[in-house]
Amino acid sequence: xxxxxxxxxxxxxxxxxxxxxxxxxxxxxxxxxxxxxxxxxxxxxxxxxxxxxxxxxxxxxxxxxxxxxxxxxxxxxxxxxxxxxxxxxxxxxxxxxxxxxxxxxxxxxxxxxxxxxxxxxxxxxxxxxxxxxxxxxxxxxxxxxxxxxxxxxxxxxxxxxxxxxxxxxxxxxxxxxxxxxxxxxxxxxxxxxxxxxxxxxxxxxxxxxxxxxxxxxxxxxxxxxxxxxxxxxxxxxxxxxxxxxxxxxxxxxxxxxxxxxxxxxxxxxxxxxxxxxxxxxxxxxxxxxxxxxxxxxxxxxxxxxxxxxxxxxxxxxxxxxxxxxxxxxxxxxxxxxxxxxxxxxxxxxxxxxxxxxxxxxxxxxxxxxxxxxxxxxxxxxxxxxxxxxxxxxxxxxxxxxxxxxxxxxxxxxxxxxxxxxxxxxxxxxxxxxxxxxxxxxxxxxxxxxxxxxxxxxxxxxxxxxxxxxxxxxxxx
Numbered sequence: 001x002x003x004x005x006x007x008x009x010x011x012x013x014x015x016x017x018x019x020x021x022x023x024x025x026x027x028x029x030x031x032x033x034x035x036x037x038x039x040x041x042x043x044x045x046x047x048x049x050x051x052x053x054x055x056x057x058x059x060x061x062x063x064x065x066x067x068x069x070x071x072x073x074x075x076x077x078x079x080x081x082x083x084x085x086x087x088x089x090x091x092x093x094x095x096x097x098x099x100x101x102x103x104x105x106x107x108x109x110x111x112x113x114x115x116x117x118x119x120x121x122x123x124x125x126x127x128x129x130x131x132x133x134x135x136x137x138x139x140x141x142x143x144x145x146x147x148x149x150x151x152x153x154x155x156x157x158x159x160x161x162x163x164x165x166x167x168x169x170x171x172x173x174x175x176x177x178x179x180x181x182x183x184x185x186x187x188x189x190x191x192x193x194x195x196x197x198x199x200x201x202x203x204x205x206x207x208x209x210x211x212x213x214x215x216x217x218x219x220x221x222x223x224x225x226x227x228x229x230x231x232x233x234x235x236x237x238x239x240x241x242x243x244x245x246x247x248x249x250x251x252x253x254x255x256x257x258x259x260x261x262x263x264x265x266x267x268x269x270x271x272x273x274x275x276x277x278x279x280x281x282x283x284x285x286x287x288x289x290x291x292x293x294x295x296x297x298x299x300x301x302x303x304x305x306x307x308x309x310x311x312x313x314x315x316x317x318x319x320x321x322x323x324x325x326x327x328x329x330x331x332x333x334x335x336x337x338x339x340x341x342x343x344x345x346x347x348x349x350x351x352x353x354x355x356x357x358x359x360x361x362x363x364x365x366x367x368x369x370x371x372x373x374x375x376x377x378x379x380x381x382x383x384x385x386x387x388x389x390x391x392x393x394x395x396x397x398x399x400x401x402x403x404x405x406x407x408x409x410x411x412x413x414x415x416x417x418x419x420x421x422x423x424x425x426x427x428x429x430x431x432x433x434x435x436x437x438x439x440x441x442x443x444x445x446x447x448x449x450x451x452x453x454x455x456x457x458x459x460x461x462x463x464x465x466x467x468x469x470x471x472x473x474x475x476x
Contacts, residue, residue, distance in 0.1 A: 012106040013464050015341065017406060020093050020103055023340065027093075027248035030355040032182045035256040038243045040189040042264035045239030045326035047195055051275050052131055052316050054233050056294035059285045062229035065219035066285070067276045069229035070236065074269040076431055077237035079424030080392040081265045082415040083399045085258035088244045089412035090402065092253030096244040096330070097391045097398075099337050104398040104405070107343075111458060113394045114338050115450035119387035119443075121331035122364070124238055125170060126371035127384055128323045130155070133165035135316035138296045142310030155374055166372035173325040174365030177332065180354040184329065191322035198315030199271050201308075202295055206278035209302040214284040231385060231434035236272060238388050240265045242326050245333040258413035328368065332360050342465070343458035386435055386443045389428045396424035 033041070055066070062069045087100040098117055102110035137147045147153075154160025177184055219226060243260040247253045275295070279288050283301045288294050295316070296309040303309075336357050339349035352358035399421045402409065415421070459465065 010459065010465060011108040014104065014106050015099075015102040015110075015464060017091055017103050017402075017409060020091050020099060023093055023248075028351045028355060029248045029336075030180075030182070031249055031251050033185055033246055033250045033256075034252075035259060037185040037189060038246060038250060038256050038260035039264050039267075040192040041185065041246060041326050041329075042240050042243040042260050043267055044188045044192040044195075044322045045242035045330065046237060046264065046268045046323075047192070047199070047239075047271060047319070051199070051236065051272055052135065052295060052320055054131075054235055055276060055279065056289050058229040058232045059280065059289040059294075061221065061232065062225045063217065063220040063285050064215040064280045065226050066229050066233070066280065067273060068219075069226050069233050070272045070276050071269075072226065072230040073234040073237055073431075074265070074272070076230075076234060076424075076427035077240065077265060077392075078269075079420050079427055080396060081240055081261050082420050083396045083424055084241055084244055085261045085413045086399055086411060086415045087395065087402070088247065088257035088261060089254050090406075090409050092247040092250065092257055093337065096241050096334060097395045098334055099247075100398045100402075101394050102341070104401040105394065107459075107462060107464065108454070109394060111343060111454045112447065112450065113391050114334060114343070115447065115454075116387040116391040117334050118331065119446055120238060120384055120391060121327055121334065122368050123371065123387070124235065124384040125173075125324055125327045125331070125368045126166070126375060127235070128320055128327070129166035129169050129368075129372035130163055130375075132169045132317065132320040132324065133163055135296065135313045135320060136165050139310060139313035139317055142306050142313060157375075162373045164373065167369040169321050169324050170328065170365060170369040170372050173321065173328050174361060174369075176325055177329055177356065177361050177365075178354075178358060180356060184325065188322055188326055191318050191325075194315060195319030195322065196267075196271070198312060198319060199275055201315075202299065202312055203274050203278050205299055205308055206275075206282040206302055209283070210278060210281040212281070214281050227430075227434050231431045234389070234431055235385050237265070237268065238384060239323065239327060239330075240268065242330040245330040248333075254410075254412045328361075328364060331368075332357055332364050335360050335364065340463075342461045342463040343454070386432065386439050387446075389432050390443075393425050393428035396421040396428070 058069060059066045084097075091100055091103055093099050096117060098110055098114035101113040105113075133148070133153050137153060141147050148165060150159065151161045152164045155163050176187055221228075240261055243257055243264065247257060250256055279295060279298050283298050287297060287301055296313045299308040299312055300306060335344060335348045337349075338344040339346055339360070348360040348363070349357060350359060399415065400418055403417050
């Protein structure tokens with residue numbers, strides 16, 4: 001049936017790589033980010049989320065083997081990172097996995113991926129902001145002896161009225177982004193260096209109390225506990241792809257984006273494993289899992305004094321705020337790409353006098369601040385993980401497709417095909433099966449709502465849809 005064929009073709013139309021490259025070359029965004037800034041952006045979006053926020057929640061699941069959980073999650077992230085690196089070097093535009101899947105798997109898959117990325121970035125910002133409030137209270141308690149009342153520092157389902165600190169840090173990050181990308185990059189570089197120094201300080205102090213007995217029994221819940229914790233701490237590695245959202249603001253994206261992605265993941269993995277090992281080895285898994293500010297609690301137990309925990313909490317307040325900043329940046333740039341393609345309202349890709357998407361940033365900041373204020377940490381983490389794993393899986397498939405459809409496309413980085421993408425997909429599927437049923441239900445509802453938006457708005461307004469679908473628009 002011609003009508004059905006035309007409809008199906010419209011869902012599977014791909015955006016030509018040449019058009020993506022043209023978008024990148026004529027971007028209204030400002031190219032001001034070098035390799036150091038891109039590494040800082042990627043590390044800044046990653047380092048801190050898992051260790052500062054999720055370690056305490058994952059430790060009871062795996063016991064001391066939470067160290068293995070971090071390594072396992074890092075391995076899963078590595079395969080996807082290598083696939084990201086290849087696509088970032090071949091298609092260096094804003095939009096990250098969304099743009100990559102649009103060029104390889106078709107519009108409907110790109111929409112699903114972009115919708116997942118909105119879930120990943122927006123909800124992860126909210127989750128990190130919630131964790132920020134716990135360390136802010138630790139810092140205030142150690143310096144002025146006062147804490148924000150629980151009613152104003154907890155979500156309604158956790159017994160509070162509103163998580164005010166979580167909302168405030170998102171709004172601060174939004175204000176920094178509105179000041180311009182170059183200024184935001186400077187803040188990100190400084191805070192990234194600071195958080196690495198804080199992590200080194202923690203390891204040096206914690207290792208002085210390291211006791212191998214605290215690692216026994218190593219895996220009390222067996223492989224099931226390790227994998228369940230791995231699916232949770234995978235949240236810790238979300239962010240290395242933030243560099244790929246800066247494709248149109250990088251000075252030399254083909255060269256620097258792949259390097260930034262791989263280098264940042266290596267830095268983050270080493271830091272996470274060292275911190276998790278020394279934390280559990282110093283005080284035992286029960287102490288690590290008993291606090292929302294788990295690392296500060298470890299230092300209090302190790303030293304018997306409050307000042308090391310206060311130093312760590314101060315560093316965490318700055319470090320986690322930088323994660324909020326960089327991930328919020330990533331979400332705004334994904335919306336820029338989707339808006340430019342016509343799948344989202346055009347207002348989201350309009351830039352202001354500082355060459356940043358002002359209205360986009362204001363909307364995203366407001367919505368994420370509301371999420372952070374009202375939803376508890378655990379639900380946010382699981383929702384982030386499922387959106388990320390789906391988008392990572394699609395990126396791995398995209399590498400395989402682009403190698404087949406565009407074998408001669410210039411690539412500044414090549415991963416081992418088909419081994420790495422296949423392993424990447426396999427790891428993503430495996431971790432997805434470890435997530436709880438309620439998370440899957442929420443994800444299906446979110447995806448269903450996204451499809452309603454696509455068929456009701458995006459499909460009819462897509463830029464590619466302005467061509468007849470029987471024209472050569474790059475059908476998959």
